[in-house]
Amino acid sequence: MFSNYLKIALRVFWHNKFYVILNIIGLGFAIACCILSYLNYNYRENFDLNHDQTQDIYRLNTSRLVDGNQQIWGVVPQPITDVMKSEVVPFKRIARFSKTSTVVKIGEQTFDEQIHYADKSLFELFNLPLTYGNLADFDQSKQLVISETFAAKYFSKQMPIGKSIIMIGSDGISNEYTISAVSKNIPGNSSIQFDLLTSFENSSVYSDQRLDGWKNPNLITTFVQLNNTNDARSVISTLNHYVAIYNQNRSEWPIKGFTLQPFSELAQSSDIDMSGYIYGSQLAANPRGVLVIVPAIMSLFVLLITCFNFTNISIAFASKRLKEIGIRKVMGGMRRQLISQFLTENIVLCIFSALLAFLFVTLLLPAANQLTGLDLSPDYGKDYGFWLFLFSIPLVCAILSGLYPAVYVSSFQPVLILKGKTALSTSNRFTRFLLIAQFSLSCFALVVGIVMSQNASFQQEADFGYAIHEVSVVAINSPQEYQVFKEAILQYPEIKSVGGTVEQIGDGTYTQTAKTEKNEIATQVARIGGEAYLNTMGIDLIQGRSFYNTGADVDASIIVNETFVRRMQLKQPINQQVTLDSTQYTIVGVVRDYKEYGLHGLVPPCVLHMAKPEDLKFMVIRADRDKLLEVTKFLKSTWSKLMPNAPYRGYLQSDLIEKEIRMTEAFKAISFFLAMITLLLSASGLFAQISLSIDKRSKEIGVRKVLGASIMQIVGLVSREFARILLIAFIIGSALGYLFTNKFIFQVIYQYHPVAGPLPYIGTLLIVVLCCSAIIGTRVFRAARTNPVDRLRSE
Numbered sequence: 110m111f112s113n114y115l116k117i118a119l120r121v122f123w124h125n126k127f128y129v130i131l132n133i134i135g136l137g138f139a140i141a142c143c144i145l146s147y148l149n150y151n152y153r154e155n156f157d158l159n160h161d162q163t164q165d166i167y168r169l170n171t172s173r174l175v176d177g178n179q180q181i182w183g184v185v186p187q188p189i190t191d192v193m194k195s196e197v198v199p200f201k202r203i204a205r206f207s208k209t210s211t212v213v214k215i216g217e218q219t220f221d222e223q224i225h226y227a228d229k230s231l232f233e234l235f236n237l238p239l240t241y242g243n244l245a246d247f248d249q250s251k252q253l254v255i256s257e258t259f260a261a262k263y264f265s266k267q268m269p270i271g272k273s274i275i276m277i278g279s280d281g282i283s284n285e286y287t288i289s290a291v292s293k294n295i296p297g298n299s300s301i302q303f304d305l306l307t308s309f310e311n312s313s314v315y316s317d318q319r320l321d322g323w324k325n326p327n328l329i330t331t332f333v334q335l336n337n338t339n340d341a342r343s344v345i346s347t348l349n350h351y352v353a354i355y356n357q358n359r360s361e362w363p364i365k366g367f368t369l370q371p372f373s374e375l376a377q378s379s380d381i382d383m384s385g386y387i388y389g390s391q392l393a394a395n396p397r398g399v400l401v402i403v404p405a406i407m408s409l410f411v412l413l414i415t416c417f418n419f420t421n422i423s424i425a426f427a428s429k430r431l432k433e434i435g436i437r438k439v440m441g442g443m444r445r446q447l448i449s450q451f452l453t454e455n456i457v458l459c460i461f462s463a464l465l466a467f468l469f470v471t472l473l474l475p476a477a478n479q480l481t482g483l484d485l486s487p488d489y490g491k492d493y494g495f496w497l498f499l500f501s502i503p504l505v506c507a508i509l510s511g512l513y514p515a516v517y518v519s520s521f522q523p524v525l526i527l528k529g530k531t532a533l534s535t536s537n538r539f540t541r542f543l544l545i546a547q548f549s550l551s552c553f554a555l556v557v558g559i560v561m562s563q564n565a566s567f568q569q570e571a572d573f574g575y576a577i578h579e580v581s582v583v584a585i586n587s588p589q590e591y592q593v594f595k596e597a598i599l600q601y602p603e604i605k606s607v608g609g610t611v612e613q614i615g616d617g618t619y620t621q622t623a624k625t626e627k628n629e630i631a632t633q634v635a636r637i638g639g640e641a642y643l644n645t646m647g648i649d650l651i652q653g654r655s656f657y658n659t660g661a662d663v664d665a666s667i668i669v670n671e672t673f674v675r676r677m678q679l680k681q682p683i684n685q686q687v688t689l690d691s692t693q694y695t696i697v698g699v700v701r702d703y704k705e706y707g708l709h710g711l712v713p714p715c716v717l718h719m720a721k722p723e724d725l726k727f728m729v730i731r732a733d734r735d736k737l738l739e740v741t742k743f744l745k746s747t748w749s750k751l752m753p754n755a756p757y758r759g760y761l762q763s764d765l766i767e768k769e770i771r772m773t774e775a776f777k778a779i780s781f782f783l784a785m786i787t788l789l790l791s792a793s794g795l796f797a798q799i800s801l802s803i804d805k806r807s808k809e810i811g812v813r814k815v816l817g818a819s820i821m822q823i824v825g826l827v828s829r830e831f832a833r834i835l836l837i838a839f840i841i842g843s844a845l846g847y848l849f850t851n852k853f854i855f856q857v858i859y860q861y862h863p864v865a866g867p868l869p870y871i872g873t874l875l876i877v878v879l880c881c882s883a884i885i886g887t888r889v890f891r892a893a894r895t896n897p898v899d900r901l902r903s904e
Contacts, residue, residue: 131793132419132458137465138786139408139415140502144470145477146408147498148485149401156298156376156395160235165201165338167369169331169348170387174365181368183375183390184328186355189348189367193333198347199340200333204231205309206301207329208391212277212756213305215263219756222259224276225303226312234332235301242270242290248308253286257294259304277754297484300375300392323358330391333369341369407779412506414550414787417543418794419510423455452507459503467499544798544831545838547791552842552873553849554787558780559869560850565773567863568766574703574712575614576647577762579605581730581741582613583748584758588723595728597747603736608642609725610635614715615705615765623716624688628677633705633713634689636720643700645731653683653698656719663719668698673714689716707766708861729762737761788877792884795831799888803827828885835881843870 157163169189171182190205192198204227211224229247231237239254246252253274260269269288277283286307295302335341348367356363370378370387378387379394478485487495585591595607612618612635623632637643640655651671656662667687674682685696702712732740741759748757803810810823818826846869855862 129458132423133462133465135415135418135790135793136459136462136503136506138469139412140463140466140499140506141469141473142408142411143502144466144495144499145473145485146404148474148487148495149404149477149481149483151487151492151494152298152483152485153376153395153401157300157372159296159299160301160372163235163372165336166234166332166334166372167341168372168375169333170368170370172365172368173363179365181370181387182328183330183370183387183392185331185367186323186359187325187327187329188323189351190331192348192351193344196347198344200335200344202230202234202334204228204234204332205329206231206332206391207309207312207327208303209312211305212754213263214275214277214283214754219277219754221756221758222305223303224305224307226309227303227306228309231301231332234334237295237301238293240291240293241268242288244290246289248310250308250311251284251286252289252307254290254292254303254306255288256292256304260291283754298395300379300395302393323355326359326362328389332372345369403779407783410550410783411786411790412502414547414790416506416510417547418790419455419506420540420543423451423510452512455507455510456504459507460500462506463499463503466503540798541834544791544794544834545841547787547794548835548838548877549841549845551784551787551791552839552877553845554780554784555873555876556843556846556869557850557854558777558784559872560846560854560865561773561777561780563863563865563868564859565770565777568708568770568773571704571708571861573707573766574648574701576731577766578734579731579737580646580762581732581737581744582760582762583728583730583744585609585726585728586755588725590752590755591722591725591728593751594748597751598730598744601740601743603732603740603743605731605733606641606645607731608645608729609638609720609722610642610727610729611720611724612636613727613729613762614646614703615707615762618705618715621689621716623673623677623714625677625679625685630673630676630714632673632689632716634716634718636718636724638720638722638725642729645729646703647731648703649701650698651701653696655698660719660721662697663721665695666697666719667694668700668717669696670700670712670715671702672712673716674699676714687716694718704861706860708859711860788880792880795881796884796888799827799831799885803888824886831881831885835877839874839877843873846870846873 168183169185171185173180173182187205190203193200193203206225206227208223208225211222213220213222229244232244240257242254244254247254255269263269263274264272269291272288274286274288275283276286292303292306333344335344345367352364352366375387375390375392376395377383378385379390379392380386380396474486489495583594585594591609598604599607614635618633618635620631621634623630637656639658643650643655650668653668656666656668667689669682669687677687679685679696682696682699687694687696700715700717703715705713705715730740730744741761744759745757748755748759810827813823813826850865850869
């Protein structure tokens, strides 16, 4: 029986190639989007599965009370491991893990890298296999384990074992390390990542304080393997006895207690957008919120449109088979057999779509990997979920989108069919609903895309309150570097001014509580290099004075912004006394508001301190916008000549909003991509419905032409119903687009944005009208020009 169904299906496909190709391409692309979304989800869901036997391994966390809210942090004070070893604490193994920045010098070139410190027991707790070498000398001084990636980067086509690497610490001291092992590359979806790993004891080279001192400010990641899970309470109870001792020594970062977090939960607690977020983690994050939800919604969006389109085309497809249905019923065919026949055709068609989807995935996967920065390629031999997903999606689509046409068409009475009194109606409520839903989603995507285009233009020209597009920033390691570099670059004619700062605005300011007699607020604080810094950044002073260059204002004066004055309700801010964390300061000036958080957040209250010259960490250099790249090249070359042992760490101030711009561009690209796909799919469904309408009204069109109707009258007659459908779809889609952009994007994501105005809606209407007019007009115009004799010949 099934073989007969299959033969009929293939024969029908061959005689209706156009409709079949429309369905296969549309559904194949939608399934490909769903597969890519599944691969993205599966990558994050399988986080840390490369480590087995971790059921009794925990990360030791700290609990803190911040602004009345409890926060869990994924780091602990360094002395905790010594406490656990000295106390009677029931555990099997313990491993410390931490990281810091270092400078790697190979030959005459220097590079910024991250070096990790760990105990040898880390290799016993987790699956970290080696490619070359061994760990016999790991605990010895200056021994180094590198990753395959690092080896390929710096020792291409060489055996790195035994070779030396010069590393320069933050104190400028060079140390020579010997490579003792090369580890296999760790999968990207793993919390533990490293390129350079050395014994934790070597970290004392970069620390000015004893490792076991409670005054040591360093916080580290600590893993503990317990003998059994029941020992967790005993461990925490013992460690909590040391909370008071730590708080006495580190009062600026007090803790409330310690907790143990199972290693299996680490991947679910590293996304700041999701509940249960763990602060301060030094491990690789697993962003599973927006980056999983958005692709999933987008894929379902496309799949939904495709299924609607599939149903519409299937109904139009069945209109040519009414006599076949009538004859099969007269010959004894049962309704369930007809339903099975139609469903078999849909399933076969969906299987073809799945095969095409597999080709699409193969073509799109490199682009998806580049876009996400992840390796989403499935392991076809082991990932059975991929194959299950690949074939379950088309099966579900075939049933959901093909069941209604199969049941509807098979319900007709054979006598009425053969007498010619049964026809598929183009005004069926369900088909109208599908068309409205398709075009509503298309209009929604178009509105969002146009609004995001406006937002992208707005971001490029927005006033940030300072010269964000004219400033280059360079990180400085010492006061000597600052002075030498400053004297060298001021000779370059394109440089307007130079200033220094400890915390650069928009990147590194910290939060403090500010109090006056009447109010108390949280403020963003930065220590800056005085008037030179304000002038270089283009921050306008609107009241009072700037800091004196004599240094008299370092411990006594502050400058605040307009938002600070407004929030504190200060009518006369100059000379007003403000307390910042128990220290009193006097306001000597007020600056114009600048967008500390970019366009995503409202301008916060800001406080600026005068920094000591020896504390400056960044140099800011101002030049004309069109000369800034030229100036940046000069800065790099000058730095290399003056400081050959230190890598150039510089960026443009405008880079701080690059993420915002990329996000907006991504929103725009996704919206227009969805709009294009949904519009094409909707248009194909509309084409099928128009074709069905013309076929059913063929004789009516012929009669009207004989009676004198013009071509334009016939075009208007056939197009009227579809014009109403498109108008309703436009209204619904525009309303959804307005709610999404104005009530979500412009309230939750972007606090500063353009006024959209009527342009997105007018543009959407024009695009939809032009697209649909081309489809409806050409199809109906061709039908209207046909000789009426040909249409009425059978009568």
